[in-house]
Amino acid sequence: MLDTSEAGGPAVRRRWFALLLRDRFATAAAVVLILVALCAVLGPLYAGDLATRQNLRAPGRPPFGLDHGWAFVLGSDSLGRPVAARLLAAAGTTLAVAVPAVLCSLVIGSVWGMWAGYHGGWRESVSLRVADVILSFPSLLLAVVVLYVFSPSAASLVLVLAVARIPVYLRTARAEAAELRSRLFMDAARTFGTGGWAAIRRHVAPSVLPTLLTVAALDFCFVMLAESSLSFLGIGIQPPDVSWGLMVAQGRQELQSAWWIALFPGLAIVVTTVSATVLASWARLTTDPGQRWREGLGRRSRGLRSDRGSRGDRGSRGDRRSRGDRGRSAAGDAATEEEREEERSVPGSAAGSGARPPGEGTEADVLVVDDLSVDVHAPTGPVHVVRRVSFAVRSGETLALLGESGCGKSMTAHAVAGLLDPVAEVVGGQVRLDGVDLLGLGARARRRLAGPGLAMVFQDALSALNPVHTVGAQLAEPFRIHEGLSRRAARARAVELMERVGIPEARSRAEAYPHQFSGGMRQRLLIATAVALRPKVLIADEPTTALDVTVQAQIMDLLGELRAEQRTALVLITHDLGLAAEHADRVAVMYAGTVVETGPVAEVFGRPHHPYTRGLLASVPAEQHRGARLTSIPGSPPEPGSVPAGCTFRTRCPMARERCATHRPALTGTGAGRAAACHFGKELADA
Numbered sequence: 267m268l269d270t271s272e273a274g275g276p277a278v279r280r281r282w283f284a285l286l287l288r289d290r291f292a293t294a295a296a297v298v299l300i301l302v303a304l305c306a307v308l309g310p311l312y313a314g315d316l317a318t319r320q321n322l323r324a325p326g327r328p329p330f331g332l333d334h335g336w337a338f339v340l341g342s343d344s345l346g347r348p349v350a351a352r353l354l355a356a357a358g359t360t361l362a363v364a365v366p367a368v369l370c371s372l373v374i375g376s377v378w379g380m381w382a383g384y385h386g387g388w389r390e391s392v393s394l395r396v397a398d399v400i401l402s403f404p405s406l407l408l409a410v411v412v413l414y415v416f417s418p419s420a421a422s423l424v425l426v427l428a429v430a431r432i433p434v435y436l437r438t439a440r441a442e443a444a445e446l447r448s449r450l451f452m453d454a455a456r457t458f459g460t461g462g463w464a465a466i467r468r469h470v471a472p473s474v475l476p477t478l479l480t481v482a483a484l485d486f487c488f489v490m491l492a493e494s495s496l497s498f499l500g501i502g503i504q505p506p507d508v509s510w511g512l513m514v515a516q517g518r519q520e521l522q523s524a525w526w527i528a529l530f531p532g533l534a535i536v537v538t539t540v541s542a543t544v545l546a547s548w549a550r551l552t553t554d555p556g557q558r559w560r561e562g563l564g565r566r567s568r569g570l571r572s573d574r575g576s577r578g579d580r581g582s583r584g585d586r587r588s589r590g591d592r593g594r595s596a597a598g599d600a601a602t603e604e605e606r607e608e609e610r611s612v613p614g615s616a617a618g619s620g621a622r623p624p625g626e627g628t629e630a631d632v633l634v635v636d637d638l639s640v641d642v643h644a645p646t647g648p649v650h651v652v653r654r655v656s657f658a659v660r661s662g663e664t665l666a667l668l669g670e671s672g673c674g675k676s677m678t679a680h681a682v683a684g685l686l687d688p689v690a691e692v693v694g695g696q697v698r699l700d701g702v703d704l705l706g707l708g709a710r711a712r713r714r715l716a717g718p719g720l721a722m723v724f725q726d727a728l729s730a731l732n733p734v735h736t737v738g739a740q741l742a743e744p745f746r747i748h749e750g751l752s753r754r755a756a757r758a759r760a761v762e763l764m765e766r767v768g769i770p771e772a773r774s775r776a777e778a779y780p781h782q783f784s785g786g787m788r789q790r791l792l793i794a795t796a797v798a799l800r801p802k803v804l805i806a807d808e809p810t811t812a813l814d815v816t817v818q819a820q821i822m823d824l825l826g827e828l829r830a831e832q833r834t835a836l837v838l839i840t841h842d843l844g845l846a847a848e849h850a851d852r853v854a855v856m857y858a859g860t861v862v863e864t865g866p867v868a869e870v871f872g873r874p875h876h877p878y879t880r881g882l883l884a885s886v887p888a889e890q891h892r893g894a895r896l897t898s899i900p901g902s903p904p905e906p907g908s909v910p911a912g913c914t915f916r917t918r919c920p921m922a923r924e925r926c927a928t929h930r931p932a933l934t935g936t937g938a939g940r941a942a943a944c945h946f947g948k949e950l951a952d953a
């Protein structure tokens with residue numbers, strides 16, 4: 267599939283043509299298919315009634331004799347009709363059945379399958395059952411029944427064959443779309459409001475269609491053979507019309523005495539099918555973004571390649587990975603020292619650029635999470651992974667959600683952003699964005715709010731960017747969806763955005779693919795997509811974990827600058843206390859799915875009111891620990907399914923008493939703007 271950015275225009279067609287000429291097999295296949303198409307159109311005119319004229323005085327004339335004119339060069343059949351003339355006449359009939367049948371089943375099956383796979387749930391189940399029902403009938407038997415009921419004609423043949431093949435495309439498209447549904451770049455697109463058909467068209471179709479094209483090429487052969495069987499049974503193409511399949515079927519009976527009658531139409535079917543398959547494989551390989559980089563297809567890739575040629579071929583590294591692998595591999599894998607150097611010199615990213623606002627805004631809270639609870643539906647029953655979590659954040663403020671791995675930070679963020687897995691469900695609480703309860707909104711209203719309302723930056727930027735689209739096309743998507751800009755105008759905004767987040771040579775690099783960027787650059791691109799619509803709230807889920815310290819600082823500074831510029835409320839999810847200390851205004855410390863302490867970062871870190879926060883701080887290497895042994899919290903957080911009764915932290919707590927085993931402490935105020943969920947919170951506050 268051509269990327270939308272490059273579709274159309276004589277220049278693109280010329281590039282495709284040049285690429286085709288480079289591949290000998292693909293060129294030969296294209297020539298064969300063009301010849302077949304010409305035969306199909308001109309053959310019947312040229313052959314005239316030669317194809318049907320019987321000559322019973324000269325039946326079964328052998329091939330390769332030129333004494334009786336060109337029409338008999340491939341011999342004649344048992345009724346004396348010239349095989350060459352019949353082949354030409356049959357090309358039109360064969361393609362008139364096979365091409366529409368394959369196209370109809372391809373279009374209907376693919377669209378249906380992508381829709382079912384993308385949405386999942388009942389749509390997927392019902393679609394699969396329908397496909398099962400169609401597949402459970404042997405397709406030829408189904409065709410025989412239908413064609414006996416309706417009068418046999420080319421049109422009814424097309425209809426029957428198309429219906430019989432729809433499930434093949436439906437199942438293939440569904441499987442691929444269902445796999446894509448869970449990919450991070452789909453979540454990323456949902457966060458700025460891409461949903462329904464737009465998501466299918468932009469994100470699912472480009473990945474799924476190359477596979478479907480290959481299936482279609484193979485199906486071409488099946489359809490031609492099915493047509494021949496039906497014609498042989500007398501319910502397909504009706505004499506005096508003739509198709510290649512019908513010629514094979516008729517010649518089969520005389521294979522011993524007159525082999526040429528079946529052989530030449532058989533060869534025509536094989537050569538046409540093989541050519542279609544070769545061309546489909548070529549198209550598939552050529553449209554793979556990694557392959558396109560190597561081949562130099564794309565407006566700017568040639569320029570990019572020459573710019574970067576001296577640095578070693580990063581493009582070929584991308585080629586070695588499959589499309590899926592590129593989507594899943596770790597974000598930081600591509601950064602070379604040179605790229606990092608490039609990032610260090612990015613304008614506006616110097617450490618300590620002073621962009622962080624004081625976080626003491628007078629505005630009301632823009633995001634309020636109130637008593638939010640999330641369950642995961644396990645085979646053994648619901649498991650509470652987030653329990654009654656509450657926090658709020660104001661415009662221009664940064665709130666850090668802290669805690670060990672598995673304590674529910676990401677689950678909370680996904681619930682807030684409406685990106686929970688199907689196995690998880692919000693079972694209580696509210697999420698209010700500017701007073702609007704997000705959880706009560708329908709899918710359409712929620713999509714309208716996504717992007718300008720609440721956006722998200724993910725940890726793994728490579729997975730969160732779609733590997734089959736150029737970054738320019740991806741950055742343009744929010745503008746096209748929410749502001750209805752034309753492709754050109756949206757592209758211009760995308761380039762501006764890339765410049766804003768410090769991507770050098772933004773105009774040319776907008777035509778590159780995600781795998782052609784370093785980890786730090788990809789994270790910048792992801793941030794650019796998230797802030798494109800100036801969201802009121804930005805959730806950054808461990809945005810720097812996979813990056814080295816220098817790039818980490820640049821990314822945090824960039825987030826700080828954008829937050830200050832756009833007055834965005836930032837929810838920073840991290841387990842890095844240093845990062846929170848440096849960049850957050852307030853913190854909410856989570857343990858076993860619930861908030862155990864919250865307050866201004868300096869106060870909480872200076873004098874924690876919960877033993878868990880204390881334990882976390884004591885386990886971080888710091889100046890005051892020099893020469894002393896670092897302490898760590900004994901044990902590990904409980905699994906969500908086996909949280910102890912009473913205080914969830916008591917099994918690891920040095921202060922645990924009897925009461926902790928029986929009473930679960932609520933989050934209660936322990937000072938100005940502070941709260942802790944500990945029976946001894948006040949004690950710790952006053953100590």
Ligand SMILES: Nc1ncnc2c1ncn2[C@@H]1O[C@H](COP(=O)(O)OP(=O)(O)OP(=O)(O)O)[C@@H](O)[C@H]1O
Binds near residue numbers: 642
């Ligand atoms: N799709 C899922 N199915 C079942 N359980 C899940 C799923 N996703 C998360 N969990 C469970 O929910 C709990 C909270 O997970 P979550 O990812 O929110 O933790 P986290 O604090 O963000 O951890 P990390 O810092 O490692 O990302 C964990 O116990 C995890 O095993």
